[in-house]
Amino acid sequence: MAVIETQNLRKDYGRLAALKGVSLAVERGQVYGLLGQNGAGKTTLIKILLGITRPTGGGAKLLGEPAGRVEVRRRVGYLPEDHQFPGYHTGYSLLDFSAAMYGVPRADRRRLIPEMLSLVRIASATHKKIKGYSKGMKQRLGIAQAILHNPEVIFLDEPTDGVDPVGRREIRELMTRLREKGHTVFLNSHLLGEVEQVCDRVAILRDGELVREGTVADLTERKGRYELRLAPGEVLPEAGVRELGFEVAKAGDGWQVTLPAGATVDPVVRLLAAAGLRLRHLVERRASLEDVFMAVAAGEGKAGAGR
């Protein structure tokens, strides 16, 4: 069942179209990554799902209900991108306040808050005022605030922003654990390596349009591009390979061979064998999520084209 669903979602801010008809669905138990350059519309989409902003057109559903329903809001956690928690709160008092708003009973709060603060590794700052927290500490507290009431769906807008590398890994592991427990995590992030590691599916927005959507494996699949190396000192007969209809480029201490659509790499292997050359390395190259993202940023891909 889709726990998050948008249908042709549109948001105009005056004359600016922030979302131009975005349709996506997130299944329960997924970690879903929404990517896109600054201003692509990621935060706007989250805000509509949470009922903070109203859409101009189209529909958005959260846990089967139209976005913005108050009853649904309790079953959802949210880490906003520019959260400014009141500095006079301590970590403890902020979580106590926030969990009370979500209806967590007092006895549960007493038990859960220290657990949460340890989970995000700021237990030593439990009774320190937030105005004395570092950026990463505030971010960790924000994450604790987003998951304390055991929400079914958790929206994290740039959760690792300002967090050190150790903390970033901890947050990644936390997301994986949340998924294992059946929570759904919806993530906005610019850290593509991280997204690649943790997300089941990703969507890429460009100027308010969804230009790519799929599993990380689908998006990074790039058929027909091979890395090839020969025994030391041997040289690829580039002209011969080109005559077979393949593209060739030198790459490091080897070559990159690109196949025409529908072809296999076998003719290249036969050519090398016939020439008495010794093949030492031949692998199909995957694109990184960063490669995919850069291609999208450069203008590749059309709305609705899938990939």
Ligand SMILES: Nc1ncnc2c1ncn2[C@@H]1O[C@H](COP(=O)(O)OP(=O)(O)OP(=O)(O)O)[C@@H](O)[C@H]1O
């Ligand atoms: N309240 C608002 N009033 C007017 N324009 C807005 C408002 N909020 C967002 N926008 C515009 O909508 C577009 C999308 O903004 P949004 O914050 O959703 O981008 P984003 O993808 O989250 O970017 P970032 O990666 O920088 O966080 C931008 O052009 C932004 O200027």
Ligand SMILES: [Mg+2]
């Ligand atoms: Mg944003």
